Amino acid sequence: MVRAVIDPRSGVPLYRQLAALLRARIVDGTWAPGHPLPAEPDLAAEYGLGKDTVRDALSELRAEGLIETRRGHRTRVREQVEPQLVRLRRGERVAARMPSPAERAEYDLPDGVPMLVVGDQVYPADRYVLVI
Amino acid sequence: MVRAVIDPRSGVPLYRQLAALLRARIVDGTWAPGHPLPAEPDLAAEYGLGKDTVRDALSELRAEGLIETRRGHRTRVREQVEPQLVRLRRGERVAARMPSPAERAEYDLPDGVPMLVVGDQVYPADRYVLVI
């Protein structure tokens, strides 16, 4: 019996169904950080989907910060780095937002990485944690 | 003399050039929060671009948290809400990351809104600021 992992009649967009399948393998550890995902044409062939549908699924995972895609490279599960601690002082306020293009270039940030904002200072959230 | 705002020979992807044009109008206040952007077909016609190129540009601005798109509605500059203050306690650590699909559904979050993480607690960054 073939298990239909992607169901066109479910009402859920195909790219979201594919994203859910891939996300599950990342969050449950089947694909550890650094592990390569199947190439886009392979995913399209395996699930009988068009190229754009596969790319939409990967785009969603990239925006969630789960994967990293680079031209010429295989798509991989994003690696985690040991966060650097930054001590906060009394009265300071902490916000978070997505980086501007200038900040993304300055810190070489992939998609899906927010910035921690403390006053005038900004810290890429993939490498900093604030402590009181 | 016509000023060529989008230059196919510049080497910069067309969708990024369009995103930069639209972003400039948002960050300089020409288009205030809540202001509608031109409809996608209008942007395509105005700049002589294909539909996908326009959508790629809007997707980038959406991921930055600058705009909000909804089917059937006009795309608009994202509204800001007065942030609610949450007081931190000594020893607590603050991180930020993108929300999971479950968190996005729970808080009805648009694209481009990170989560502030304090221990087991999570706070949508578009409506919370942490204070020491």
Next chain:
DNA sequence: GTATATTTGTACGTATGTATA
């Protein structure tokens, strides 16, 4: 209240470019 038009979303296709292996 219904029908129509508008608007964004989904899904497919093709071709070519750029970076890397």
Next chain:
DNA sequence: TTATACATACGTACAAATATA
């Protein structure tokens, strides 16, 4: 050099949600 992989950019068609006449 050649092949592989992701990126950009064009096209089409239809679906779904909303706004308008």
